[in-house]
Amino acid sequence: MIWLALVTVICIAAVDTNSLRQASRHEITVYAALVVLALAMSSLVSWHLWSDVHLIAPFDAMFGSMTKWLYEIL
Amino acid sequence: MLFKKRGTKTKDLGNHPERIAGLVDTSYGRPxxxxxxxxxxxxxxxxxxxxxxxxxxxxxxxxxxxxxxxxxxxxxxxxxxxxxxxxxxxxxxxxxxxxxxxxxxxxxxxxxxxxxxxxxxxxxxxxxxxxxxxxxxxxxxxxxVSQPPGRTIEKAEIEPTILGPQEGFVENLELNIALLRKRIRSPRFKVESMRIGVYSKTNLCILYIEGITKPALVEEAHQRLRKISIDAVNDINKLRELISDAPYTLFPTSEETERPDRVVAGLLQGRIGFMLDGAPTCLKVPTQFIHFLTAAEDYYMHFTLTLFIRVLRHVAYWASLLLPSLYVALLSFNQDLMPTPLLVTVASQHRGIPFPTILEALLMMGAFEVLREAGTRLPRAVGQSVSIVGTLIVGDAAVRAGLVSPGMVIVVAGTGVASFALPAYGFVNSSRIIQFLFVGIAGLAGLVGIVVFGLIIVTHLVSLRSFGVPYMAPIAPFSWQDIKDSFFRAPWFANTKRPGQYETLDSVSNRTPAPRPPNKSHLGEGKR
Amino acid sequence: MSKVQISRFQIILALVWSVLGSGIVTAPFIITQFVIRDAWITLILFTVGGLVSTSVAALFVRVLPNRSLICGLIDALGPWLGRVFGLWILVWMYLVSCKTLREGTSFVGITILPQTPLYIIAFAGAIACSYAVYMGAEVVMRNGEFISPLALIVFPTLFALSMQHLDVQNLMPVLADGWHPVLRAAVTPDVTYALELLIGLQFAHMLRNNRTLPKDMIIVTGIITVLGILLAVVTVGVVGQSAGYLQFPILEAVRSIRIGRNLERLDTLYILGVMSTVLIKLSVFHYAWCEGMKDVFKLSSHRIVALSGGLLVWAGSIAGFRSQLEVNHFMISVAPAYFVVTLVGIPILAVLVMAFRKRAKRRVC
Incomplete structure (x- = not known):
């Protein structure tokens, strides 16, 4: 998956070349952050680290009990 | 200074039209x-x-x-x-x-x-x-007293019909305009002339009907034409590429026709036409996808028959695009979709073929395209012989030699026949290329690949515009008013308005009341 | 560049597919975990969720007219607090996109491409959606318009054909286990999916008249309720009690169709249809996310993040939801409260603050 992600990053950078040339610094920062996040997630999957990392866990912790309460009152 | 612009030694006079005129036009700088x-x-x-x-x-x-x-x-x-x-x-x-x-x-x-x-x-x-x-x-x-060489008016060859008028345009602009003027006898029919081409000075006419066509559309046409600065424009395709909305798309965003009746119909819808001296066709804009699946004859037969023919044509179009790829997907990935008896037959046919299905399909389609091209380029009598030799003898020999399966020959031939059912030649050519892409995708990802690639194609189609009008109208964006002349043709008495997408100045095209049963007291009941 | 405008018809179709797109995949499984015979009653209650969403939307467009959801938050809550809440909404949109892509990927992977790695299937979907989003809102909406007539042919045909195996006894007796299981089953479809309708707020500023959005949402609620009830009746009527053990009960109902000796396995047609609608939903949410990013980070165009964001959705769909079970867990155990807080709490907060500010301004004047 990481290889596919890397190739895609190169391809979308090529497609976005014109937009990026005209983009301001903070736009490029946002763009780069998204790409880095995507690569990080791809590497989690590729290197089998994802079984230890539960990305949805914070939401589970925040809203799990509230939802449970909702089911209980019904 | 002029020649050093953009860091090149090329003599670029693009920004100095008066200088171009001075150099090549007439009188060595003293026009x-x-x-x-x-x-x-x-x-x-x-x-x-x-x-x-x-x-x-x-x-x-x-x-x-x-x-x-x-x-x-x-x-x-x-x-x-x-x-x-x-x-x-x-x-x-x-x-x-x-x-x-x-x-x-x-x-x-x-x-x-x-x-x-x-x-x-x-x-x-x-x-x-x-x-x-x-x-x-x-x-x-x-x-x-000019009489440039040229042929006289003949039958339309690219868009032939059995019913309706048979005249087609020729290479003489004046004659072509006269053919249109013969059909619209009104001073509202405007023919604006201009010259394009630095050397060719070709006469170009913009055609529209004042009071119907949106003035902004005519102005847009003028603007695009004013930007043209090229040695010569001798063919309508060159003009099409120079004023196109989406220059890189495979789908044509302007409609070319050699039939004056089709041009007149387009002008009365609120569209504009471009005619070029020396070109036996007219370019109509704006154009939608749906126009390429309508033929002149649709308007010369009863509307009930048109419904059947148009649906058939739509099926033929999608078949010409998808038939080989669906066959490849079914045989390579989704065999479970085929009824068991058919699957057994197809599998037995495919036994012994040395190529995988995708390669077999690509080879057959390639061979078919070569034969089609040979048949087109050769003189008519020889071309027909090549087609017959190609389809009957070579196809049969390939099946006997075990190079391709009979099923594949049927599918590729069926695709070819389906593409022949389409009225617009340029549009057919685009589907010839896209079907290869679909086959490649089907070989890689089966039906899922076809659906995803299909969605990408649809996305591309709905993103196109022709002179500001969405290409896929009236389907997306949907317009009930305009759908009356798309997959079917509503009867003339029900087709009262011009297409809304063109934002015409006069939206009503027909004020005739719907026919009613005859008044018996007036006509009598007739002899029993 | 002219202002993008979308029609009422387009927003109605987009919202219908935004709920049904993945709802048709996951909701039946979730409902049948609580109730089988009375599944159709849970979908009558969709009207309640739909009306709650409509009320929130009505308040929002009344107090913050001609603004998208995130623009409205920034205007009402101020540039800093508004952006913080905007980011929260962006995370929600991103999670829904990832979840949707994961649902579609699992559906296709389990049913027709079991040998293909899931990330490849997800990648194909992400590319198709990102391209549509890159081309703009009009294209996303037109895609929905284009798909709808095809869906109108395929789905009713399959529905009608599967009716031949319908056994009304599978739906009897009604409410034998009381209202509690029905109400619990209704939480996910009638709260989570119904609140997803509020994605329409992100497109409010593109509508010719955004005051019509609540009316359109009522129409959408009606359409989805009717379709949902029909689907539930047919699925349970055909599949019966075994629906409780199936991951995709509707698929099983379609699989039962057999006409003569040769016409069978129409489920692939259904899968391809569902795939298209999932991609429409994904495009709608991804576009909404890109527009939101544009507002929060002051980007010049949504295009800057359309492709890179698509890549992030693709990666997140696999890394965030490790299996279909996790998607189901998220939808049953996390999403209801999360969606209520995000889609009811935050917009209402913005509406109240804006109303208070307007009143204060009037008093000063």
């Missing part, structure tokens, strides 16, 4: 300079300007002591009219003082106008008109 008043000076200038142009004929006539110079290009004029309408009246003038006004009144059998500048003189000679200069006058007479 608006008046003509010399003496015939000797004029002759010397013409001989210098038209040096090495042996088709230019110069003839000097003495009319009662006044020198008259006539010039024209051989082959571009009607020789008989030159003799009868120009030379005879000039040589038989009554004896009196000859001036340009007198000559203008005498030469009444041809259309005459006056010019003052060298550029106008050169343009008239190039157009095949006779120029008459008289000694002592700073003006020249242009005598319209």
């Amino acid at each position: 608006d300079e008046p003509l010399p008043s003496r015939v000797e000076g004029l002759r010397a200038w013409i001989e210098a300007e038209w040096q090495h142009c042996d088709d230019l004929l110069l003839r000097e006539v003495d009319v009662h002591g006044t020198r008259v110079l006539l010039l024209w290009i051989r082959g571009m004029v009607d020789q008989a009219r030159v003799e009868e309408g120009v030379l005879n009246p000039v040589s038989t003038l009554p004896k009196r003082r000859t001036d340009i006004g007198h000559l203008e009144s005498v030469l009444h059998t041809v259309h005459v106008r006056r010019v003052k500048t060298r550029q106008e003189l050169n343009a008239a000679v190039s157009d095949g008109q006779v120029v008459l200069c008289i000694d002592g006058s700073k003006e020249a007479l242009i005598l319209d």
Whole structure:
């Protein structure tokens, strides 16, 4: 998956070349952050680290009990 | 300074149209300079300007002591009219003082106008008109006796129909415009002329109907045409590429037709047309996807029949696009979709074929395209033989040799036949290319690949516009008013409005009430 | 560049597919975990969720007209607090996109491409959606318009054909286990999916008249309720009690269709249809996310993040939801409260603050 992600990053950078040339610094920062996040997630999957990392866990912790309460009152 | 722009030594004069005109147009940088008043000076200038142009004929006539110079290009004029309408009246003038006004009144059998500048003189000679200069006058007479070589009106060959008018455009712009004028006898039918092409100076006409067509559309056309600065525009395709909305798409965003009746129908819908001298077709804009699946004949038969034919054509289009890829997907990935008896038959046919299905499909489709191309390029009699040899003999031999399966031959032949059912030639060509892409995707990802790639194609289609009008209208964006002439054709009495997408000035095209059963008291019941 | 405008018809179709797109995949499984015979009653209650969403939307467009959801938050709550809440909404949109892509990927992977790695299937979907989003809102909406007539042919046909195996006894007796299981089953479809309708707020400023959005949402609620009830009746009627053990009960109902000896396995047609609608939903949410990013980070165009964001959705769909079970867990155990807080709490907060500010301004004047 990481290889596919890397190739895609190169391809979308090529497609976005014109937009990026005209983009301001903070736009490029946002763009780069998204790409880095995507690569990080791809590497989690590729290197089998994802079984230890539960990305949805914070939401589970925040809203799990509230939802449970909702089911209980019904 | 001029030539160093963009860091290149190329002589780019694109931003200096007046300079281009000065260099190539007419008079070596003095296009608006008046003509010399003496015939000797004029002759010397013409001989210098038209040096090495042996088709230019110069003839000097003495009319009662006044020198008259006539010039024209051989082959571009009607020789008989030159003799009868120009030379005879000039040589038989009554004896009196000859001036340009007198000559203008005498030469009444041809259309005459006056010019003052060298550029106008050169343009008239190039157009095949006779120029008459008289000694002592700073003006020249242009005598319209042009008859450039060309064919007469013939039957439309690319868009033939069984019913309806048969005339097709020819390479003569004036004749083509006359064919349209014959069908729209109204001063509201506007024909705006302009010249494009730095060297070719081709006559181009923008056609529209005032009071129907949105003025912004005409202005947009003018703007796009004004940007053109190219050596020559001799073909409608060059014009199409130069003014296109989406230059890189495979799908045509303008419609080309050789039928005057189709152009008239388009103009009455609120569209505009471009016609070019030397091109036997008209370019219509804006254009939608749906236009390429309608034929002229749809309007010449009963609307109930049109429904069937149009649905058939839509099926044929999607079949021409998807049939080989669906076959490849079914055989390579989704065998479970096939009924068991059919699967057994197809699998047994495929046994012993040395290629995987995708390669087999690509080979067959490639061979079919080569045969189609050969059949088109060769003379008609030979072309038909090639098609027959290709389809019957080579196909049969390939199956017998075990190179391809009979199923694949049927699928590829079916795809070809489906594409022949489509009325627009340019549109068919785009589907010929896209079907290869679909086959490649089907070989990689089966039906899922076809759906995903199909969605990408749909996305591309809905993103296209033709002169500001969405390409996939009236499907997306949906318009009930416009759908009446898309997958089906509503009867004429129900088709009362022009397509809403064109934002016409007059939206109503038909005010005829729907027909009702005859009034018995008026007509009687007839004999039993 | 002219202002993008979308029609009422387009927003109605987009919202219908935004709920049904993945709802048709996951909701039946979730409902049948609580109730089978009375599944159709849970979908009648969709009207309640739909009306709650409509009320929130009505308040929002009344107090913050001609603004998208995130623009409205920034205007009402101020540039800093508004952006913080905007980011929260962006995370929600991103999670829904990832979840949707994961649902579609699992559906296709389990049913027709079991040998293909899931990330490849997800990648194909992400590319198709990112391209549509890159081309703009009009294209996303037109895609929905284009798909709808095809869906109108395929789905009713399959529905009608599967009716031949319908056994009404599978739906009897009604409410035998009381209202509690029905109400619990209704939580996910009637709260979570119904609140997803509020994605329409992100497109409010593109509508010719954004005051019509609540009316359109009522129409959408009606359409989805009717379709949902029909689907539930047919699925339970055909599949019966075994629906409780199936991951995709509707698929099983379609799989039962057999006409003569040759016409069978129409489920692939259904899968392809569902795939298209999932991609429409994904495009709608991804576009909404890109527009939101544009507002929060002051980007010049949504295009800057359309492709890179698509890549992030693709990666997140696999890394965030490790299996279909996790998607189901998220939808049953996390999403209801999360969606209520995000889609009811935050917009209402913005509406109240804006109303208070307007009143304060009037008093000063």
